[in-house]
Amino acid sequence: MEGSIRCSANYIPLSPISFLERSAIVYRDRPSVVYGSIIYTWRETLERCTRLASALSQLGISRGDVVAALAPNIPAMYELHFGVPMAGAVLCTLNVRHDSQMVSVLLKHSDAKFIFVDYQLFHVAKGAFDILSKTRTKLPVLVLIPESDQSSPELCNPISGNLEYESLLGRGKLDFEIRRPKDEWDPISLNYTSGTTSSPKGVIYSHRGAYLNSFAAVLLNEMPSMPVYLWCVPMFHCNGWCLTWAVAAQGGTNICQRNVTAKGIFSCISQHKVTHMGGAPTVLNMIVNAPENERRPLPGKVIVMTGGAPPPAQVLFKMEELGFNVTHSYGLTETYGPGTVCSWKPEWDSLPRVEQAKIKSRQGLQHLGMEELDVKDPVTMKSVPSDAKTMGEVMFRGNTVMNGYLKDHQATRDAFKGGWFHSGDLGVKHPDGYIELKDRSKDIIISGGENISTIEVESVLFSHPDILEAAIVGRPDEYWGETPCAFVKLKDGCKTGREEIIKFCKDRLPHYMAPRTVVFEDLPKTSTGKVQKFVLREKAKAMGSLTKNTISKL
Known part of the structure; x- marks a missing residue:
């Protein structure tokens, strides 16, 4: 427009570096890092x-x-x-x-x-x-x-x-x-x-994406000035979901800890009056299952952002009971960490708390730093109907999507096909517009032509009072192609057997979705708390195909 001029007076490249420079003046003598x-x-x-x-x-x-x-x-x-x-x-x-x-x-x-x-x-x-x-x-x-x-x-x-x-x-x-x-x-x-x-x-x-996603992180976490943030999210993972820069923007205090344990979390919250923290669902699971002698009363409401995997509704419900206010976000490394948030609506306040927890476990909508979020057919690129049933691929578009993959032009082009970032995650869209993740495209189990969401089966397993951790993968099956195989870790002192777990699932799911195999062992995880399903898939594959004879022997 005539009269406009871009110069150093009105245009400076965005960078989170500026957050530190400002906080060093505004919050000069306030604690920045505690270790x-x-x-x-x-x-x-x-x-x-x-x-x-x-x-x-x-x-x-x-x-x-x-x-x-x-x-x-x-x-x-x-x-x-x-x-x-x-x-x-x-x-x-x-x-x-x-x-x-x-x-x-x-x-x-x-x-x-x-x-x-x-x-x-x-x-x-x-x-x-x-x-x-x-x-x-x-x-x-x-x-x-x-x-x-x-x-x-x-x-x-x-x-x-x-x-x-x-x-x-x-x-x-x-x-x-x-x-x-x-x-x-x-x-x-x-x-x-x-x-x-x-x-x-x-x-x-x-720099631009990091700047914008840092502001989004402040909003996602409802961070006022001078928050006290407890580091449970690894800083190496998506730069700590961009909270390394976000905490600086608000002049907060970073409570650093070398190792993450339930005892350490409760101790830090009590000692430093922590107001905010984050962590994968495995961290939340660690908190809700902490023994009484390791727990400490919360000095106030602690806002927790979780992501990395869909949190089981039962875990969210127990976190709320302990006094934590959990916000569920979803994203990938390619979206600077969090790309969505399940924003709460007042009309949900009247629902039973268990139902509220289920709603909170959805992935929600794009945050204010992300332009668009959709669930699309990856072939036609058409949006799926908002019926909570039709599955498609979750896709993003906006300024907080990566620049690309280093030295891999083909992978970058594939990821941005059709002008959207393809997440590789499968989900549905609810009538209210909120999305819900159903599975990774590689994790979905196709049994006898039926699509089985491992996330749905895992959610049921997590509601069993004796189960601490659970993961579902497909195991080869001579008749059905593949069937659900459950890898389960029980809580200390519990001795629930295979048949009881299978019956528990059949009572709450269509029978074809219930696991036919149950393996009791510790689950392999990445350092960010994600279960390494590719390891479990190999284990299930090594067991061989299920037949009527093998089922009777299990």
């Missing part, structure tokens, strides 16, 4: 991140270079989320459960120039370096993160050129000129998918 006896203020966090960015620049890090991190939820991991992009670099946070082989693959694929490693994971990094050294002459520079502020010189010798975190910060200058993105679409981080369905892919996040 055991260590407490930093927002002024100190800005100074430490500035020094980190300066030191990286001095050591040759340039715009677009990748800096990796292998660490749990500790202060250094939080600081890396600002210090690395302030140097113009791209942060690549690695799953702490990866072994040396996988870390070597990801370091090579990402071309990481540096890797920051927690002292407890040093052996994993060293193993990765041993593997890389066989094919590469130039290895990433390793920066060792000791526990707290204690140096660990005995660990600094095995790899030539090793650096130590606090010493590195000491090299940095406070007058370093922060490198803001030239374009808000520039990458800020690289997140590898969990690899639960295939080989991990490198998902590229932009």
